[in-house]
């Protein structure tokens with residue numbers, strides 16, 4: 001089966017700095033792929049490049065066999081790949097469903113946007129708190145609200161950018177269960193950047209490891225966590241290893 005996402009020898013340079021160096025990998029439809037690496041490894045740059053916010057200096061990116069590198073972000077979103085936004089402020093005084101509707105208005109009338117927003121909330125298990133103001137939600141509910149907002153564009157591939165950043169272990173487990181269900185029931189492909197190793201290792205089918213812009217390892221969570229190159233990369237950046 002052809003991959004849903006194919007990244008082929010992508011290089012990104014910022015002036016003299018090589019932020020991504022001939023990075024290549026494939027993602028199958030319905031797969032959960034974790035992307036890890038020490039600070040400055042290139043994770044954010046890779047997400048930005050996938051989303052069309054950064055143009056690769058070399059290489060190509062295909063989404064369902066269509067080249068998307070160099071395409072504008074909204075056109076990539078229309079081709080069904082989108083991203084959550086790190087620390088995007090939800091409107092705290094508005095209800096949850098109204099917040100998701102702000103992303104769902106692309107679907108037409110207010111009534112249609114509301115129906116779409118409720119569908120997205122159902123997908124992440126938040127339907128029952130739809131009418132509550134966002135300020136009254138728990139941290140894991142807020143994290144899942146970000147995911148629901150991203151789902152309003154009906155992605156096949158969803159890039160999750162540190163949605164679990166502020167959570168405790170118990171809260172993380174709650175979000176992870178919802179994300180797993182989203183993949184299992186909807187077949188949505190998830191690519192995840194997360195500093196919490198526990199979340200990455202618990203959720204991912206496969207983990208990609210970046211270091212200084214290069215892909216240094218790829219495998220199951222168990223394979224990656226005993227890979228000597230990965231251990232060296234993290235020991236050199238002990239701050240990250242403790243997250």
Ligand SMILES: Nc1ncnc2c1ncn2[C@@H]1O[C@H](COP(=O)(O)OP(=O)(O)OP(=O)(O)O)[C@@H](O)[C@H]1O
Pocket residue numbers: 014017018019037038039040041042043044045046
């Ligand atoms: N717009 C930019 N202009 C110049 N250099 C940049 C730009 N964006 C990122 N970089 C550099 O590219 C490299 C990769 O950064 P990136 O933010 O992608 O890493 P990261 O893995 O996401 O790090 P972190 O975990 O700290 O978020 C770093 O050296 C960074 O300083």
